[in-house]
Amino acid sequence: MNAISLGIDRARYETKIYFRQGDTIFFTFLFPIVMLSIFSVAFSAAGNFGTDAHGHGGISAAAFYVPGMIAAGILLSGVQNLAVDIANERGDGTLKRLSGTPLPVLSYFIGKIGQVLVTSILQIALLLLVAHFAFGVALPTSGQKWGTFVWVYLLGITTSAVIGIALSRVPRTGRSATAVIIPIVLVLQFISGVYLQFSQLPVWLQNVASVFPLKWMAQGMRYVFLPDGFKTVEQGGVWNLGLIAIVLGIWLVAGLIAARFTFRWIRKDA
Template structure:
């Protein structure tokens, strides 16, 4: 029917409905996921700095600190967990931050700078389809990254992954809440760089600092309390804590601030950041800076 219409002309009322309704937005969104994911893996620098970075660091840390012996070992050297097992939750948390916040923050700022968003603004692509594409791209690439990290830890460094279903349940909800929050915050901060060229310079350094103070590279328990308090404002600390709860033995909970995993705290902190991010996106996202 509609496919046989070859000349330009007005559409009838009913085809209008079906063509521009929510189903079309969803269909275009799914198509955007494929397009966005293809573009992601074609850009060599993002593949390295967001996709492979945590994987490479997990490898380096595991090898470099391997000689220090197990973490949490008894005085006689028995027990405890390997350095690879100890760093795994932090690297997964860093991966979530990079795949969400850094990836989308830089990506969308560059698309705004190079005219991609302006071009899309002139097409009948719904904004929601664009976001479905971005969120889907983040989910697909981040899942691949997490699987790669788990495989590397298990296969190369012999890390024993949890066997209790409760631990994996924790892993799944912390991961999902973390990645969705990170993606939404990435969209929100893409407004900050004034140009596409400055995007990496504006977004990457603060995120790097955040990784150092949130228990990713340095043990959170070693940080002074005031620095812990600052880090607790931001979501990465909570993602890392949730990942430790899922992947480390429960005996490690005593090393956390307050002596427990505080999973309700993780859920509340990430939930607040998710809502804040959504509001900021809703209020500030525009296809283009009008009148610039």
């Protein structure tokens, strides 16, 4: 129990620090909102997405990009934020200091995941507010869609957070952290249907992207936020919620195992 209450204290402390760092606020917190605004404005003259044969119907560029930006936000808040943050904390001596205190590793993890949850919920709330009020995007009205949103979100954010913790071991120094992590995250966003329409990518690239979790988070969010007719351009012409749960679940377990067995406060004898 003590480890949990120490974890909650840690989450509070971490969240406070998060909002004091200008660079993370921009590149992690506001990034999806900025990108949504750019795409919405850039493509607003190109007409609607998904129109019928006569050019009628369809949805606005903003509405089309909302699901992808939510998925990107989940990935950034979890993977990019944590992998860079923890690698920096290893480099600047924060972890060394903590390892000399009676703070349990579990509390540290709870603190990080708590910080990710709080910041990412705020991020997505802000994104939806901007999409709805600035760009007139209609939000789902059925409880069933919002239910799906909640589980895809929670599964996605937890998976991203544990992958972020596991990936923090990859950069050798705190300084190289952004250079190592950001390209991985960026490439995933391009091949997973965040910036580019997934159905227009070559099939082999779609298959590559399908190995990674972002594609599935984006697909789940498309189910929630796009009209049902858009399923015809998904792989196999179905939303495939079951497979989304399975793939994300596998990544969650793999990430947990990797985080559990690779995390060390310090590199001994480094």
